[in-house]
Amino acid sequence: MLTPAFSGPIALRDKLAHVPHRKLNAAVLAASVTRAEIEILPLVRAQLADLSA
Numbered sequence: 001m002l003t004p005a006f007s008g009p010i011a012l013r014d015k016l017a018h019v020p021h022r023k024l025n026a027a028v029l030a031a032s033v034t035r036a037e038i039e040i041l042p043l044v045r046a047q048l049a050d051l052s053a
Contacts, residue, residue, distance in 0.1 A: 004028055004031065005028060005031035005032040005034075005035045006028070006032040006036075008035075008036055008039070009036040009039045009040050011032075012029075012032045012033065012036055015029075015032075
């Protein structure tokens with residue numbers, strides 16, 4: 001069975017910012033993060049590096 005996911009990091013961000021969290025499906029969130037992690041992790045690491053500098 002394939003778990004649906006949001007179309008990318010921007011769609012994930014929009015859902016997290018604009019949809020009440022109780023209405024979000026945890027499995028869809030997990031699949032979306034897994035799919036988007038290639039794009040998201042380098043951005044998070046860069047932000048952390050900037051904060052620690």
